[in-house]
Amino acid sequence: MTVERTPLADFRTPAARGRLYGLDVLRVVASVVVVYTHLAAWFHAGNYRWRVGSAVTEAVVDPLHLNANLGFVGVSTFLLLSGLVVTSVAFRESPGEFFVRRIVRIVPALWGALAVAFVLVKIDAVPTMATQDTATAGQLLSNLWLGNYGLPDQNPLLPVTWTLTVQIAFYAFTALSIPLLRRRPWLPAAIAATGISLTVSAVHLFDTPFPLLVRTIVSFLPVVFLGQVISLARERRIRPATAVALGIVHFLLFVRADLTTSAVFDGDGYQRTLLITVLVVLLGMAAGGRLARSGLVQALSRRTYAVYLVHMPACYAVLTLLTPRIGVTWSTLAALAATVAATEVLHRFVEEPANRLFRRWLRRRPPGIGKDKVVASVPRHADNVVTYGLSSPASDIRPHTRS
Amino acid sequence: MAGERGELRPALASATTLARATGSCLIVYSYLWGLWPDRHATRFPPVDLVREWVNRPLGIGEDFGMLGVMLLLLASGFSAVSGTAAPREVLGRLVRIYLPLLVVAPVAAGLFRLGADILINPPDGHPGSLAAVRELSLVSQAVPGSVPLVTLGWVIGLELLAGLTGAAIIRLPAAALAVPATQLLAVAGVLLLGGPPPQLALALTLFPMAVLGQLLGCRSRQWLPGWAVAAFGIVVWVLLAGSDRTHPQLHNWWYPLAACYATLFFLLTLRVAGPLSAHPVTSWLASRSRWLLVLVGVVGWTTLGLARHALPFAPAAAVATLVTLLAAEVGHRGATLLTERLPAPRSSVDSSGIPSTDGSLDESNSAHDPSRNQPSALRTDR
Numbered sequence: 001m002t003v004e005r006t007p008l009a010d011f012r013t014p015a016a017r018g019r020l021y022g023l024d025v026l027r028v029v030a031s032v033v034v035v036y037t038h039l040a041a042w043f044h045a046g047n048y049r050w051r052v053g054s055a056v057t058e059a060v061v062d063p064l065h066l067n068a069n070l071g072f073v074g075v076s077t078f079l080l081l082s083g084l085v086v087t088s089v090a091f092r093e094s095p096g097e098f099f100v101r102r103i104v105r106i107v108p109a110l111w112g113a114l115a116v117a118f119v120l121v122k123i124d125a126v127p128t129m130a131t132q133d134t135a136t137a138g139q140l141l142s143n144l145w146l147g148n149y150g151l152p153d154q155n156p157l158l159p160v161t162w163t164l165t166v167q168i169a170f171y172a173f174t175a176l177s178i179p180l181l182r183r184r185p186w187l188p189a190a191i192a193a194t195g196i197s198l199t200v201s202a203v204h205l206f207d208t209p210f211p212l213l214v215r216t217i218v219s220f221l222p223v224v225f226l227g228q229v230i231s232l233a234r235e236r237r238i239r240p241a242t243a244v245a246l247g248i249v250h251f252l253l254f255v256r257a258d259l260t261t262s263a264v265f266d267g268d269g270y271q272r273t274l275l276i277t278v279l280v281v282l283l284g285m286a287a288g289g290r291l292a293r294s295g296l297v298q299a300l301s302r303r304t305y306a307v308y309l310v311h312m313p314a315c316y317a318v319l320t321l322l323t324p325r326i327g328v329t330w331s332t333l334a335a336l337a338a339t340v341a342a343t344e345v346l347h348r349f350v351e352e353p354a355n356r357l358f359r360r361w362l363r364r365r366p367p368g369i370g371k372d373k374v375v376a377s378v379p380r381h382a383d384n385v386v387t388y389g390l391s392s393p394a395s396d397i398r399p400h401t402r403s
Numbered sequence: 404m405a406g407e408r409g410e411l412r413p414a415l416a417s418a419t420t421l422a423r424a425t426g427s428c429l430i431v432y433s434y435l436w437g438l439w440p441d442r443h444a445t446r447f448p449p450v451d452l453v454r455e456w457v458n459r460p461l462g463i464g465e466d467f468g469m470l471g472v473m474l475l476l477l478a479s480g481f482s483a484v485s486g487t488a489a490p491r492e493v494l495g496r497l498v499r500i501y502l503p504l505l506v507v508a509p510v511a512a513g514l515f516r517l518g519a520d521i522l523i524n525p526p527d528g529h530p531g532s533l534a535a536v537r538e539l540s541l542v543s544q545a546v547p548g549s550v551p552l553v554t555l556g557w558v559i560g561l562e563l564l565a566g567l568t569g570a571a572i573i574r575l576p577a578a579a580l581a582v583p584a585t586q587l588l589a590v591a592g593v594l595l596l597g598g599p600p601p602q603l604a605l606a607l608t609l610f611p612m613a614v615l616g617q618l619l620g621c622r623s624r625q626w627l628p629g630w631a632v633a634a635f636g637i638v639v640w641v642l643l644a645g646s647d648r649t650h651p652q653l654h655n656w657w658y659p660l661a662a663c664y665a666t667l668f669f670l671l672t673l674r675v676a677g678p679l680s681a682h683p684v685t686s687w688l689a690s691r692s693r694w695l696l697v698l699v700g701v702v703g704w705t706t707l708g709l710a711r712h713a714l715p716f717a718p719a720a721a722v723a724t725l726v727t728l729l730a731a732e733v734g735h736r737g738a739t740l741l742t743e744r745l746p747a748p749r750s751s752v753d754s755s756g757i758p759s760t761d762g763s764l765d766e767s768n769s770a771h772d773p774s775r776n777q778p779s780a781l782r783t784d785r
Contacts, residue, residue: 063644063659065462255460271460279667286674
C-alpha cells in the first residue's frame, strides 16, 4: 500500500491520473464476492457445511455486521463503479449514442446467459435458482427484456438480472440529462434525488409487481448516483463541497428507502456495506501498482460482466449435480471451474463479437448520423467499457477538461 | 511522500490533522450532545434524528464517540513514528501528551469535591480519595472497580505507550517489524488469555489502532513494505474481532465496525486531506484535540449541568461546547508557555504530525465510557 498523500487537486484531476487501474481491481474483487455470495447461499439453502463460508462469516460478516454471505458487497461495488464510469463517458457521447452503446453492451451477453439459464431450468438442473415451471416461452420472452420484474405472474430465470433494471434506469436518465449534465453537472444528481424522494413517498403498495419494481429501482438508484457524484468531483466538474452535499443526500435517500420498506431490502447491513464500499472505492481509485496494472487483472476485469451473468447457473448446476456425490470441497472447485469456462465462452463468443459488430457498424455509418466527432474520438474499447461497471476498460476513460 | 527514506514530508504528516480534528468533534458531540441528555432524561430531537438516520443504519454506537477515539489513536500512532529519537525530544513529546491529564485530573478532583456534576462512570460511582492519584499514575483502568475522575483519561495512557514504542521504532527503524509485533502479541496475550477487567479490556482492544497508526507511519517513511503493513493489519483485525467475541461487555458496541470505518477514513485523509487540513478551524481543533478530549467530561459536562438550570438544552449545550473550546484554548496556551523550554521537534512537524507553528500541543485523547446508559444509535436490541 502506498500511503503517500496525494493532494486533493491531483487526486481529482484525470489528467494527473489517466486510467484508473484501481477500478479494474475493484471489479475483479466485486465479482469474486458476488460468486462467493451465491455459493454460500446455495450451501446454506441446502444445509451443507461450507468451511469457507463459516470462516468468512466469522472473520468478516459478523464483526462488521454485514448482510449474510456478504450480500450486497459485490452489487454495491458494481453499481457504484457503474455510476462513476458511465458519467465520465456521458461527457463525450450524444444522448442516443450513449444509450445505445450501453444497451448493446448489456443485451447480447444477457440473452446468451438467459438461453443457458433457460435450458438448465427446463431440465431442472438448478432448482435453487428457478423452478422448472419458469422455463416457458412466455417467461423467456419477458426475461429477455427484463419484463419479468414488472409483469404479473412472471419470474426471473436469472435472478441476478434485477440489478440491470437499476442500471438501465440510470442510463436512461443519464442519456436524457446529458445536455444538462454538460452545462450544470450537479443538476441531474439533484433532480434525481428529488425524483427518487418523491417516488419513494408515492409508491407504497406492492400488491402488483410493477410498484415493487419501481420501488426497487428508486431504492438502489442513489448508489449509482453516488458513483456519479464521485466521478464529477474527481473530474473537478463540481466543487468538493457540492459533491459532499449531493453524496450525503443520496446516501440518506438510500437509508430512507430501507427505513420505509422491508419488501426490497433483505437484511439490515445495506447502509454499512455501502459506506464501506464508498470508502474502499475512493481509496481504490488511486491504486496503480503492479498488480492493478497487470494483464491478468485487466483480462479478468473485462470478463466481470460475463462472470456476473453466468456464475449462478454454472455454479448451481454443478453443485446440484455433484455435491451429494463428491462432497462440498470438490463440488465447489468444479463449480468454479464451470464458471470460468462459461464465462470465457460467453465473453469470447457473445460479448466480444457483439461489441466488434457494433463498432464496425458505427464506423460504417456515414458521418453526421449519430456519429459525431466526439464519439469518433472515443478509444476503441471505450464501448466495452462502461455499461455495467462490470466490464473492463471502464477506467480507460480518458481525461476530460472542463468545457 | 518521503523524498528520502525515513523522511516524513510535512504535507503527509499534516494529513493527520483532519483525522484528529474530526475525532475531536465527534467526541465533543458524543459526550455533550449525546450522552449528557441521556443521563439527565432530556430529549433533543436532532440527536434522535441523527441516531435514527445515521448511527443506527451505519452501526456506529455511542453517538460517534468511540469512532472519534479510534481516529485519534490512529493519528497518534502515525505521529508517534515521526520526528527523531533524541532523548530530549522524546521526553518533550511525552510531556506534551501527558500534560493535559496532569492539569485536568486535579481540576476534576476539586470539582467533584465541590459537588459539581462531572462525568463519572458508572453514574452512581464514587471516585474515592485516591482517584486523582490513580488517574495521574494511569492505573485507573487497570484497577478493578475503580471509578476514574477523568473518564476520558485512559487514552492518554495509550498515547504515551504509543509514543514510547514509536520512539523505539524511530531509534531503530530496523525494529519497525519487531516493535509492533511485540505490542500486538502483548495485547493478544493479556486480552485473550489474561481476563482483564472490563475497562482495561476496552483500552487494550483499542490499542491496536494506535499500533496500526504506527505501521502506517512506518510505511510512509518506507521502513516497512506494504505486505508487512497488510499482514499486521490482518492481525489487528483479528485482535479486534477476537476481543469483540470474547468480551461480552464489548460485543454490543460493534467496535470492529467502527474500527473499519476509522481505518478507511484515516487512509483516505492521508491520501486526500487537501485544503481541509490547512483550514484554520481544522488546525485549531487538531492542535487542541487532547485538551478538548480531557476537558469535555470535566469542564464541558459541569458547565452543561450549570447552564441547563437557566437555559433550554440546545443553548446550554452550545454554551458548554464553547466553554470547553475556550478551556482547551487556555490549556493549550498555558501549556505552550510552560513547555516552551522543552525541545521542539526537529522538523516543522511536531510529535503529533501537526505543523508546530502554534506551539504544537496537539494531540488529544479521550476515553470511553463502557457503561454508558444511553439509548445510543446502537443498542443491544438491534
